[in-house]
Amino acid sequence: MSESKPVISVVAGALMHADGSFMLGSRPAGKPYAGYWEFPGGKVEPGETPLAALVREFREEMGIEVSHATPWLTRTHHYEHASVHLRFFRIWAWQGTPQPHEGQSFAWQTPGHHSVTPMLPANDPVLRSLQLPDVLQISCVGECGRDHTLEVLAQRDNPGWVIVREPQKSREQLADFVAEVADIVHPKGGKLLVNTDPAWIKGWPVDGLHLSSQRLAALDERPPHLAWVGASAHSSAELARAAALGLDYALLGHVQPTASHPQQAALGWDGFARLLQDEIPLPVFAIGGLQAADLDTARQHGAHGIALMRGAWQ
Structure with a gap:
């Protein structure tokens, strides 16, 4: 009998500009799917709330302080190495300018017209959702x-x-x-x-x-x-x-x-x-x-x- 995949709890966030554009980041070298584009984020540590994990990850990954984020979508995606339970947030306000602390790249994108590839498979329906109005x-x-x-x-x-x-x-x-x-x-x-x-x-x-x-x-x-x-x-x-x-x-x-x-x-x-x-x-x-x-x-x-x-x- 094959072993079941571990389920990893992850948070991800979309930095949102007033014009509707949002930020994607590339996955750093050495991680699964290195070079693929995604919504930045990371694992929820034991004892952390999803929001606390989001704030910590954005501080560590890009040096910004999230000041206003709202919960959005929840999805489970099954990869070869693990199943990932994803909680997505949209981030409306932050302090600081995103800097690539882990060697990744960042790109602002327009809903319906993302220009970076390849995209992490779990994110295709999320990108579509960003085309919806307020x-x-x-x-x-x-x-x-x-x-x-x-x-x-x-x-x-x-x-x-x-x-x-x-x-x-x-x-x-x-x-x-x-x-x-x-x-x-x-x-x-x-x-x-x-x-x-x-x-x-x-x-x-x-x-x-x-x-x-x-x-x-x-x-x-x-x-x-x-x-x-x-x-x-x-x-x-x-x-x-x-x-x-x-x-x-x-x-x-x-x-x-x-x-x-x-x-x-x-x-x-x-x-x-x-x-x-x-x-x-x-x-x-x-x-x-x-x-x-x-x-x-x-x-x-x-x-x-x-x-x-x-x-x-x-």
Whole structure:
């Protein structure tokens, strides 16, 4: 009987600039996969918390002091020599200038356009996650109005990512509205997803699909031929389902009471964070009763970002 591989607990961090660029580092000579590029970090020592290990590793590897970091993704990757349990953080503030204390190289990269190779295999899905925005905007024409929604989008230099969710519309009505949103969003570099039956969207000018929790439960595989697919989730089981299908993100909520769910028990931030305690390998957006000012709080509780419905169109 072959011996099982050891499981090594590791932290890794992405230094983040305000423009969305992030830092990668090359692995030093003498280590497995020497010369491959990765997010800097290292092993968690006995008795250390993941955050303490992150701070220590960045001090030792590049001589900076991490002052603001938030938990992000958790993944397990199986290499030939060991299985690595990776906790990823994003680092928003630090003191000092990164210096290669271990003979490595550093490179700032743009999401979706990394220029260094080869990449450590565990990092491919993480790099993709960095293409996601801080905020997802969800339409609610029934409350905010069609004209107001389109006017708000038209006034924004960067319309960001929009999820069209209009369950009251017929297929034809939804197709017309999606086309109107696409005409505004796409020329400005934004992305458009739609929350609807996957069978409806063939030929529509969309960048992806958002699944309700009911549609998520009914699927056996990720819908094919779509660049981006996400889903709504309300439990750890639904988050695990989204991860198992290889989806790109999940919305988790509701965090606070909302106008449409005033009587239902909200998760609160502590409940939201508890649902992310298990290994969640995909980015999760907090949703439900939130405003743009809640972004950093969401990140501190493990979210990639926030999703806004009514708050997106004020």
